[in-house]
Amino acid sequence: MQQLSGQDASFVYMETPSTPMHIGSVGIYDPSTAPSGFVRFKDILQFIETRLGGARSFRERLVRVPLDLDHPYWIQDPDFDIEYHVRHIALPSPGDWRQLCIQVARLHSRPLDLTKPLWEFIIVEGLDNIEGLPKGCFALVAKVHHAAIDGMSGVEMSAAVHDLSPDKANRFDDIGWKPEAKPGIGELLISGYFNTLRQPLRYVETIARSVPGLTRLANEIRKGDISIAGARTPPKTRFNAKVSPHRVFDGVSFLLNDVRAIKGAVPGATVNDAILAIIGGGLRIYLNDKGELPEANLTAMAPISVRQEGEKAALGNLVSAMVVSLGTHIADPIERLAHIHTDAVNSKGLTNAVGARTLTDYSQLIPSGLAGLGARLYTRLGVANATAPVFNVVATNVPGSRVPLYFCGAKMVKMFGLGPIFDSVGLINTIYSYVDEIAISFTCDRDMMSDPDVYAAALRQSFAELLAAANAGPAAMATPKPKAVTRPARPKTASVHNEAPKSKVAPKPFPKITRETA
Numbered sequence: 001m002q003q004l005s006g007q008d009a010s011f012v013y014m015e016t017p018s019t020p021m022h023i024g025s026v027g028i029y030d031p032s033t034a035p036s037g038f039v040r041f042k043d044i045l046q047f048i049e050t051r052l053g054g055a056r057s058f059r060e061r062l063v064r065v066p067l068d069l070d071h072p073y074w075i076q077d078p079d080f081d082i083e084y085h086v087r088h089i090a091l092p093s094p095g096d097w098r099q100l101c102i103q104v105a106r107l108h109s110r111p112l113d114l115t116k117p118l119w120e121f122i123i124v125e126g127l128d129n130i131e132g133l134p135k136g137c138f139a140l141v142a143k144v145h146h147a148a149i150d151g152m153s154g155v156e157m158s159a160a161v162h163d164l165s166p167d168k169a170n171r172f173d174d175i176g177w178k179p180e181a182k183p184g185i186g187e188l189l190i191s192g193y194f195n196t197l198r199q200p201l202r203y204v205e206t207i208a209r210s211v212p213g214l215t216r217l218a219n220e221i222r223k224g225d226i227s228i229a230g231a232r233t234p235p236k237t238r239f240n241a242k243v244s245p246h247r248v249f250d251g252v253s254f255l256l257n258d259v260r261a262i263k264g265a266v267p268g269a270t271v272n273d274a275i276l277a278i279i280g281g282g283l284r285i286y287l288n289d290k291g292e293l294p295e296a297n298l299t300a301m302a303p304i305s306v307r308q309e310g311e312k313a314a315l316g317n318l319v320s321a322m323v324v325s326l327g328t329h330i331a332d333p334i335e336r337l338a339h340i341h342t343d344a345v346n347s348k349g350l351t352n353a354v355g356a357r358t359l360t361d362y363s364q365l366i367p368s369g370l371a372g373l374g375a376r377l378y379t380r381l382g383v384a385n386a387t388a389p390v391f392n393v394v395a396t397n398v399p400g401s402r403v404p405l406y407f408c409g410a411k412m413v414k415m416f417g418l419g420p421i422f423d424s425v426g427l428i429n430t431i432y433s434y435v436d437e438i439a440i441s442f443t444c445d446r447d448m449m450s451d452p453d454v455y456a457a458a459l460r461q462s463f464a465e466l467l468a469a470a471n472a473g474p475a476a477m478a479t480p481k482p483k484a485v486t487r488p489a490r491p492k493t494a495s496v497h498n499e500a501p502k503s504k505v506a507p508k509p510f511p512k513i514t515r516e517t518a
Helices: 006-013 041-049 097-108 151-160 185-223 256-263 271-289 333-354 356-365 368-380 452-478
Strands: 022-030 060-063 073-076 086-090 119-127 137-145 247-255 299-305 319-325 393-398 410-418 427-434 437-445
Touching: 022 097, 041 086, 041 119, 097 119, 097 137, 097 247, 137 410, 247 256, 247 410, 247 452, 256 271, 256 437, 256 452, 271 299, 271 333, 271 393, 271 427, 271 437, 271 452, 319 333, 333 452, 410 427, 410 437, 437 452
Parallel strands: 086 119, 299 393, 393 427
Antiparallel strands: 022 137, 022 410, 060 073, 119 137, 247 437, 299 319, 427 437
């Protein structure tokens, strides 16, 4: 029996019917690479069953303390049933990209059962009409509760069910797995009592670790190495209100070399800076098209892994966060990238000065009952509708494999991420790199974004503008721009739709997403 940390438990307390707190992914696979040339659901079920020993999360379930007087515990589920967790559906004809996005959004909106191990794999067949993908592909939609994993430990869980070749027969030893009986109420209350007695010591230890960091921060601000001059409350947007139970999903992917070309336009910029510039440009285009672009700059919360080398397979969350500018107030794409790079360096300096690991320890200091009550009241009272946001959106970057992966012999051809949204933050952008591509997928509240295809088109346009400006070079950027806006050259993208970027958001008309996505 292992107790959840304060940070892990917070995701349990935040869970409501409108805010299921699971993360996930959408992997698309080509079964023609399997040894038999096809993959049956029976094969997938047997394959996953042999891989359960590769990650503890597969068979661990929650046990909550009465009245949430202490943080919950993990136990090995004595009633584990793999057929509950691995399911099988198919898209109706024609099986196109929009149908898949609607189905993914529908699946992602449904909360996990907190009385069972907190994950589900749904196999989706019938992907026969998606441009750029071979016919016969299937998708694996994965859902795992955020209390169990963060983005980095999720990669470890994914590694348990993927191979580096289609015929590799790795199996994980299950000798160490033993089901556990559910602890009694008395045992849980006694453990909670002793944890409460130890709480003052945790306060002292955490504060003691904070003092050197706060001293470093003060010194670096005094020397001018770090600036807090730009710190201000971001503007409120359509994404910063109470969320509904309904979701939308979409994603676009680009060649990693093109993203590297974009970041090369600003000395010192990173691939992550370039991705944030694409997202910032996409939000600028999307909100401006609706007449809702604020004059003030939008910001994103970017999670930071504090997982050390020996903790890569550890259960739960080991993350801190920083808030980064998205440059939505800047029209010029390269100027936006330069602004984001400067702000990101400053934000990393702020986080590193205090200590990202120390910041995560503060979650341990919040009493469990108070944390749960606060999360529930925040949602029920609709506080998000009446207060200014701390940040506007989430942008989380999950590094993927640089070599092809195989699931039950089928080659992965695309990978997209899914994330939770919550009151005040109704849009999360998940960045996932795989082989020579990098994908930006997003999950949003359907009432806040009924047209995900338009935001996807805005991301493509933002990427095209950045790539065109980066390829133009410094000389061209120094030349005064003509008044007439010309259509940018078609970039080399690896988008699922393979659509040409547009100078304005004017995607091919799609039927408006209706209640069928619920």
